[in-house]
Amino acid sequence: MTAPYDPSDREKVVSKLPLALRQELKVRAAQLSVDIQDAVTEGIHAWRSNPGAVEAVDTSGGSSFATYLPTGLYDDLKKDCKSRSVSYNQGLAQSIRLWLDTHTMPMLVRPEHVRRFIVCNQKGGVGKSAVSNGLAQALAEAGARVCVIDFDPQSHLTKHLGHLPLGIKEPSLAKFMLGEAEGNVRDLLIPVEYDTFKGRLFLLPACKDAFLLDAKLATTRHVRVKETALEKAIEDLEKDFDYIVIDCPPSLGYTMDTALYYARTRDGENPKASGLLVIVQAEDTSADAYDMLQEQIEDMEGDLDVAVTQLGFVVNLYDARKGFIATSSLEEWERFGDPSVLVIIPDLKEQREAVRLKRPLLDYAPDCEQAIAMRDLKKALTK
Template sequence: MTAPYDPSNREKVVAKLPLILRQELKIRAAQLSVDIQDAVTAGIHAWRSNPDAATPVETTGGSSFATYLPTGLYDEFKKDCRARPVAYNQGLAQSIRLWLDTHTMPTLVRPDHVRRLVVCNQKGGVGKSAVSNGLAQALAEAGARVCVIDFDPQGHLTKHLGHVPLGIKEPSLAKHMLGEVDGNVRDLLIPIEYGPFAGRLFLLPACKDAFLLDAKLATTRNVRVKETALEKAVEELEKDFDYIVIDCPPSLGYTMDTALYYARTRDGEEPKASGLIVIVQAEDTSADAYDLLLEQIEDMEDDLEVAVTQLGFVVNLYDARKGFIATSSLSQWQEFGDPSVLVVIPDLKEQREAVRLKRPLLEYAPDCEQAIAMRDLKKALTK
């Protein structure tokens, strides 16, 4: 059936398609930065012009799918379906399959040197772990080798992925940072073995002893250790990965100093290759927390004569139904200028469901709006 869609001279088309095909279409369109309606339109044109390229698709148990086609195209498409003959749903499924087969996942251009993405804000509960997790998955899904580090002793990211934070007596990142353990930090890595990113995504889990890290860094006699401890602990990992994503604690202590220093622009590195991704919500307390973080960044830049790039804001858990506070706050973030808003992630149930089930979001609900937003964030950082 069709309904007029005046703004772009298109008409709405509704059909029944299998879930797996709809998911693959949404994911591939997001990866290629193509509107779904344009992908379906291109697929129909290819299907109409090259009948021999069409292959049957299993459509049993299909559910509702809607998109918009240029006015008149659907009528022409239905005529071709009758002439072949194939059912409309089958013809549309074949068209989408044809587009997918001829528009493969783009090859991610790997960076010459590891890129360090530090996800932070002083305020807790804004969703730093969820964004760190989703960004790492999106990068790995696109073909990059990614290590995501749970640098928060609360261990939310580690638990989200179905693992347990390291015990206080076990070797850990904190112990490596303090020189309290021998061996290689690589031995702590856990592979995240799900199809979309198997073999490319690894977790460095949280450790309970990280609660003690600030106090121990504060009492060290070596002043430079306060800033360089994280970098020295993970430098061996940089040889193995394209991206290192760090989920920071809601803290302004020495632990955060080590993460800020790790995110600095290194000699010979492009200014926006590495840096900070600041997670906020559309409300006032996020802005207050950001002011505190900004002071810490500026103090480090002045004291150590380094440059720490803020790659941008992520406005997380956005819900316009919360009214004026949410909408006006979002506008303020978008008008901030530099850094800019990289992406707005909606507050939807899929992320919470994935956490409850201990599954990666992009594996559990690969075509949900939040998953697409994570891929949009990846694109914003890799373009």
Template sequence: MTAPYSPGDREKVVSKLPSALRRELKVRAAQLGVDIKDAVTEGLSAWRDAGERPMVDTSGGGPFSTYIPTGLYAAFKDDCKSRGVSFAQGLAQAVRLWVDTHPATRRSPRPTGARRIVIGNQKGGVGKTSVAAGVAEALAEMGHRACVIDFDPQCHLSKQLGIPPIEIDQPSLAKHMLGEATDPLRNLLVPIEDGCFGGRLFVLPGCKDAFLLDAKLATSRHVRVKETALEKALEPLEQTFDYIVIDCPPSLGYSMDTALYYARTREGEEAGTSGIFIPVLAEDSSADAFDMLDEQIQDLSDDMDIDIEYLGFVVNMYDSRRGFVATSSLNAWKEIGDPDVVAVIHDQSEQRKAVRVKQPLLVYAPESEQAEAMRTIALRIAA
């Protein structure tokens, strides 16, 4: 029998876990909305009651720490000793047991369609593309069906993932928005084939014809209400996916208006369900850019009588070694309060290396600090 313990009295446990098992634990806990420390606590308790368990290959284990109840910790160490296994082996068996006995639940399509997440800031170079891709990857890893839209005519997202942009004379998202394409939009989707995404992650590649989208929207007779053009084009995808994530161009034009309108809170939809994340840098030019974006959002909201939810700032490529400018700017973003800073992504090499080899970040460096930041944002979205 498991010895009694107080859940509120916890102590830190430091050990090692195989990287694949550590990642599986994090993903499954996120899928089920369970805190890591609670998942490990349940696993240790179940392991003690289950008796002998199959050995787990712990070679190549990486650092792992969490907090478990003090009474359970002491009893677990005694059980490891009596069974003749190391603490690391016992912990690995307990985590394996918890993962195996807590399968991910199968998700049904949302009755109101996909939640719509816009990643936008008209300032270039703030990491919109890396955040859009990483968040979509993290949502798919958690078990959600996610589609990330390359809405930027520069097509950085497509290229970074090794997907050829759509040729300018072929059907594209822009052509669907303008009523110039007849083939189903879903025919343009490209799956990201990696086991951790489970067939749940798709990309709608970009096309250079989006450079002309603002001008064509302004003169198109097909599009009566310009702001609705993106919504009408993407509507066929909304029952297929749980989340549609849009990597926006660095623009204040009509194309950005269509993305903002698409992310509005719809009638009957809970506030915060959809909206915009704003990647920024810890420097003054990002603050100036946000002021202009904020003005555009407020003008569109007033003109169309809609609500557009600010889901938060993502402070990207942060490096405290840059001194006062970086640290004081980060504090300034945090002091805004509403929207709040959802994640601070440090300036490290993993993202750049992933781009270089044209792999998703969560495939190339799943244990990196940047990958964890993407999961933090995804958890905020899915909460």
């Protein structure tokens, strides 16, 4: 947004606003990548030029709100408030309400065919579950219908969202892949019940018996072509969702082969529509693990004559304070070229707090830097 004033010529303004309005402003500004002070400034200009554009706002229970406005603008607002016989707090609240009403969250254009994002790397602990979770939330927040699949028997993503993995004797994704379950895989879906996602986000939870999946895929009679087992198990879900996000285990076995095959470019599909998101950290072991993943991808492409797109790297848990190791490693990832670095996610406390509280990050701390990075990742994949 280009400001019609000198952005350096500002003064601090302190007022009182209700908590709900302040929070909505913070979230919307974060969603749209707009600075709060610019949003408030634009809202005031709109309110001053449109008398009666907004009805009275309930400002009861207001608490301190501070921002920086162009010098003199608050005095102009107060003059208009006086002429309209409203309090200064009410005038500011109406200005913010007007900005919110005219700057709604942009909705995604739903894809014609389901898009499949496979979140992977062979190294554990890089944050695959956190990124899978955050990306799925950002897509659902923007209006898409999303299924996030916890394909890792360690069940971190399932537990992050406050659920337990399916028991060994229960129907599960692994059993559907092996032809050992009856019914429909849709029956396993759990809605992620938060207003932010409004019934658009569903979890397919992990299962404890997935530890045995590699061995069973190697010996079962029920899977004719082992690489297709995952696709066959969840193909009925595709018509219900715009995006399917899969959180993969750190594995080099048959389980990962099924995920790579599911990520392949299908006949007539744009090569950038679906593929792999490779999660790394700014250190050497992530690069070693990526080398192993690259070999597995090349083997599958050669053996089965398929193409698997690597959509990009996500550098997770980045902290420049770690010094040369972190900064030089980040530079190497950024020089990689193809695939490119899509987003850098900082190592901050909000994600860990959300996990501890079993709440989605975009609901718990929607305006934090990590939540903004998840939305940036969504933008990079859907632009």
